[in-house]
Amino acid sequence: MTYLDRFANGKGRYLDDIKLDNMLYMSLVRSPYARAKIKSVEGGMTSRDLKAYYAVVEGDHREPVLAIDEVNYQGQAVAAVFGKNRYEAEDLLSTVNVDYEPLEAIHSIDDAKKKAPIYADRKDNILSTEDVGVKFNESDIDYDIKVTDTILLDRVSANPMETRGIVADYRDGILNVYLPSQSIVRSKSGIVKSLGLPPEKVRVFLIDNGGAFGVKALFYPEYIIACYASMKYGKPVKWQETRTEHLQACHAGRGVEGTLTLYAKKDGTVTGLDGEVLLDNGPYLVDAAAVDLGNVIHEVTGPYHIEKAHLTGKYVLTNKAPNGYYRGAGKPEASILMERMMDLLADKLNMDIADIRLKNALETPFKSPLGLEMRYPTKPFLEDALKYFNYRELSKKEHVGISLFILDEDTAPGESARIIVKDGKVHTYLGGNVSGQGHEMFVKSILSDELDIEQDSISLELQDTETLSTGVGTWGSKSAMTHGSVLMQAAEELKKQIEEKYGKYSPEILLSHDFDQTSFYKFDYNDNQVNFNIVTSRINEMGDFEELKIGAYYDLGKVLNMANVLGQTEGGALQAIGEVLSETLRYSEEGQLMTTSITDSGVLTADHTPEFDIKIVENPSVMKDRAKGLGESPMIGIPEGLARSLETQIHKRINTMPITREFLFDSL
Amino acid sequence: MMVTVKINGKEYSKDVEPRTLLATFIRDDIGLTGTHIGCDTTNCGACTVLMDGRAVKSCTVLAAQADGHELETIENEADKELSMVKESFIEENGLQCGFCTPGMIMTSLYMLRKNKNPSEDYIKNSLAGNLCRCTGYVSIINSIKNANEKINGKKAVVK
Ligand code: FES
Numbered sequence: 001m002t003y004l005d006r007f008a009n010g011k012g013r014y015l016d017d018i019k020l021d022n023m024l025y026m027s028l029v030r031s032p033y034a035r036a037k038i039k040s041v042e043g044g045m046t047s048r049d050l051k052a053y054y055a056v057v058e059g060d061h062r063e064p065v066l067a068i069d070e071v072n073y074q075g076q077a078v079a080a081v082f083g084k085n086r087y088e089a090e091d092l093l094s095t096v097n098v099d100y101e102p103l104e105a106i107h108s109i110d111d112a113k114k115k116a117p118i119y120a121d122r123k124d125n126i127l128s129t130e131d132v133g134v135k136f137n138e139s140d141i142d143y144d145i146k147v148t149d150t151i152l153l154d155r156v157s158a159n160p161m162e163t164r165g166i167v168a169d170y171r172d173g174i175l176n177v178y179l180p181s182q183s184i185v186r187s188k189s190g191i192v193k194s195l196g197l198p199p200e201k202v203r204v205f206l207i208d209n210g211g212a213f214g215v216k217a218l219f220y221p222e223y224i225i226a227c228y229a230s231m232k233y234g235k236p237v238k239w240q241e242t243r244t245e246h247l248q249a250c251h252a253g254r255g256v257e258g259t260l261t262l263y264a265k266k267d268g269t270v271t272g273l274d275g276e277v278l279l280d281n282g283p284y285l286v287d288a289a290a291v292d293l294g295n296v297i298h299e300v301t302g303p304y305h306i307e308k309a310h311l312t313g314k315y316v317l318t319n320k321a322p323n324g325y326y327r328g329a330g331k332p333e334a335s336i337l338m339e340r341m342m343d344l345l346a347d348k349l350n351m352d353i354a355d356i357r358l359k360n361a362l363e364t365p366f367k368s369p370l371g372l373e374m375r376y377p378t379k380p381f382l383e384d385a386l387k388y389f390n391y392r393e394l395s396k397k398e399h400v401g402i403s404l405f406i407l408d409e410d411t412a413p414g415e416s417a418r419i420i421v422k423d424g425k426v427h428t429y430l431g432g433n434v435s436g437q438g439h440e441m442f443v444k445s446i447l448s449d450e451l452d453i454e455q456d457s458i459s460l461e462l463q464d465t466e467t468l469s470t471g472v473g474t475w476g477s478k479s480a481m482t483h484g485s486v487l488m489q490a491a492e493e494l495k496k497q498i499e500e501k502y503g504k505y506s507p508e509i510l511l512s513h514d515f516d517q518t519s520f521y522k523f524d525y526n527d528n529q530v531n532f533n534i535v536t537s538r539i540n541e542m543g544d545f546e547e548l549k550i551g552a553y554y555d556l557g558k559v560l561n562m563a564n565v566l567g568q569t570e571g572g573a574l575q576a577i578g579e580v581l582s583e584t585l586r587y588s589e590e591g592q593l594m595t596t597s598i599t600d601s602g603v604l605t606a607d608h609t610p611e612f613d614i615k616i617v618e619n620p621s622v623m624k625d626r627a628k629g630l631g632e633s634p635m636i637g638i639p640e641g642l643a644r645s646l647e648t649q650i651h652k653r654i655n656t657m658p659i660t661r662e663f664l665f666d667s668l
Numbered sequence: 669m670m671v672t673v674k675i676n677g678k679e680y681s682k683d684v685e686p687r688t689l690l691a692t693f694i695r696d697d698i699g700l701t702g703t704h705i706g707c708d709t710t711n712c713g714a715c716t717v718l719m720d721g722r723a724v725k726s727c728t729v730l731a732a733q734a735d736g737h738e739l740e741t742i743e744n745e746a747d748k749e750l751s752m753v754k755e756s757f758i759e760e761n762g763l764q765c766g767f768c769t770p771g772m773i774m775t776s777l778y779m780l781r782k783n784k785n786p787s788e789d790y791i792k793n794s795l796a797g798n799l800c801r802c803t804g805y806v807s808i809i810n811s812i813k814n815a816n817e818k819i820n821g822k823k824a825v826v827k
């Protein structure tokens with residue numbers, strides 16, 4: 001039965017479908033305030049019972065899994081209660097009494113600049129600062145014009161349709177954990193570290209994943225509390241997040257404000273870039289932030305060769321849920337900032353938006369002053385893409401926005417896989433997990449080609465940390481690249497095993513014996529690629545779309561499965577459109593979340609589906625399976641294209657996302 | 669209180685608390701976990717089932733209100749039209765993570781029974797109560813068009 005059959009028949013096994021004997025349901029008492037002193041807590045499991053931290057990084061201001069003396073965002077866990085079913089668990093929330101003394105809270109990056117530090121050991125609301133590139137003086141560079149702008153990409157909730165959750169089941173001295181995860185290996189090391197357990201006492205099982213988009217790569221307080229509670233009570237414990245909790249307490253993506261200056265010559269050549277990028281970090285030191293902000297500041301120059309560049313990144317403390325990953329994790333921010341600046345520069349120079357990009361794209365691979373190694377030439381690709389969409393003609397008739405961008409895939413350090421052949425069936429396990437992208441399709445086609453067997457005899461299984469103890473994860477657009485490659489390597493090694501034993505390889509020998517092959521495909525660096533999006537739209541006087549068309553010109557190296565490719569592109573495109581038009585989390589001055597439902601958070605419905613023109617080109621990568629990445633591309637390239645297309649209709653600069661319908665309407 | 673319902677042709681009687689939601693009843697008390705819960709504000713449609721042939725969000729109905737009524741969920745194997753919709757979702761890759769899928773399929777079934785010749789706009793608007801975070805809806809809309817051909821034997825008219 002394929003995953004399609006299982007899911008279409010309601011036979012998925014998601015977290016909340018797990019029911020174990022004597023299982024307890026966990027509910028959390030969460031802070032109603034964005035910032036407060038805790039004067040007292042009575043009842044429930046609190047930090048008096050469990051004092052632990054979940055962040056893997058070491059440093060000041062990590063978040064305790066249960067609040068100690070203070071809370072710093074609305075929704076922060078203060079106490080946990082456990083009931084026989086979810087209703088009883090919620091009832092028990094009222095048995096906990098917390099006495100708070102509310103304090104002034106910081107609700108935005110801007111607010112953080114103005115208000116007193118929230119921590120006594122800081123002189124301002126900056127948790128830390130990071131510089132990339134080399135600081136330069138204006139007098140050191142050759143320029144005729146400089147343009148500066150501040151661009152805000154507000155917070156976005158990942159909102160997978162299945163929220164976060166965990167089942168922890170401590171029995172016979174082993175902590176068994178069931179988790180929809182983008183990396184059970186990483187989850188396991190998080191549990192081991194937070195609770196100080198020996199690794200051999202923890203076993204994490206991957207289960208069906210109802211969407212991830214970054215949030216299921218991370219580690220959270222609730223996971224640790226559930227594990228601890230299962231060990232303490234000797235019973236299985238389930239926590240399934242509600243959507244309201246997801247919006248309030250799940251770590252949120254984007255939240256980036258960049259103030260950039262481009263220095264350029266009259267002909268459009270950009271000679272320098274300087275500026276500052278601020279991350280709406282939340283109040284605590286978390287693992288995701290350094291990746292998110294790091295990606296922005298290292299990748300901002302993208303496909304362009306800019307002689308001199310320097311950026312300062314700052315982690316800004318706010319009283320909101322901590323920063324987390326959201327599809328792209330810093331890469332979209334980098335590209336949106338750069339492309340919005342390129343459009344601004346083009347406007348100032350009265351140049352065409354394609355011409356300014358052609359001017360700065362390069363014929364050869366290059367290394368940026370911010371440390372990004374661009375492995376493929378960007379200019380010929382841009383020329384081809386413009387030609388494919390007939391840009392010169394199109395831009396005369398339509399409101400067009402374009403973006404040239406790079407996708408830097410997180411291919412290092414590689415990936416693992418295990419193939420077990422038993423009873424004529426080939427069982428496959430992927431070190432990087434499946435998180436709802438339909439990996440099964442390419443797994444079957446690759447192994448069927450490599451091993452010369454029917455697809456029906458191949459299955460992709462959900463593993464646990466015993467069946468496959470090594471592995472990296474599913475993120476960073478590299479899953480098809482590393483998984484495809486490791487599967488090819490595993491198939492080769494399996495064939496070699498058979499040749500050595502039986503003198504030759506044949507599918508018959510394979511299927512009539514038992515084999516077990518675990519392989520690791522090693523890849524030392526992050527590969528990357530260049531891509532292009534073009535967006536045309538037409539809005540009416542009400543600000544509603546009469547037309548919206550997304551053009552994508554993506555280099556996939558080698559397509560492993562076309563249905564996967566289209567699905568990822570279309571799905572990502574709608575998220576990207578949502579990010580421009582509606583998706584965000586809004587907070588009051590007091591730091592109270594005003595976004596109260598998934599609809600409120602701006603997730604788009606089917607009537608926003610755009611038209612598509614998707615052109616896939618295949619310039620093979622250096623990976624064993626020749627594939628290049630895709631998952632994050634629509635998020636990286638589409639928002640700025642749409643912003644530009646709208647900007648030309650409302651004649652007002654767009655430098656904040658999401659824009660609102662009121663903004664559009666008022667501008668018309 | 670006792671609640672008796674017929675689900676997919678089979679009768680179930682359970683003693684439940686009056687406040688029990690139909691979604692919880694179906695999933696936790698009966699054990700049919702194909703019906704999913706994706707929100708707590710009646711927005712996502714992952715919990716959609718048919719009650720007396722009409723699509724309802726089971727998170728918004730009390731189990732008590734379903735007492736004496738007939739329900740159909742994604743697990744039903746006896747409904748030929750439901751099987752056709754499922755087949756179409758499989759053929760058109762109308763899902764990725766699969767979490768929204770049962771709700772999407774039940775809504776689609778109801779839609780195609782009500783409208784024997786739905787336009788693309790009609791399809792899109794009928795999905796207003798069902799959210800999918802993975803597919804961008806394109807493959808879901810294609811699945812519904814495909815199912816319409818199977819069930820109603822007509823091609824959906826564009827616009
Ligand atoms: S769970 Fe019923 S609408 Fe979301």
Ligand code: FES
Pocket residue numbers: 161210211436762763764765766767768769799800801802803
């Ligand atoms: S397939 Fe994942 S939410 Fe629809």
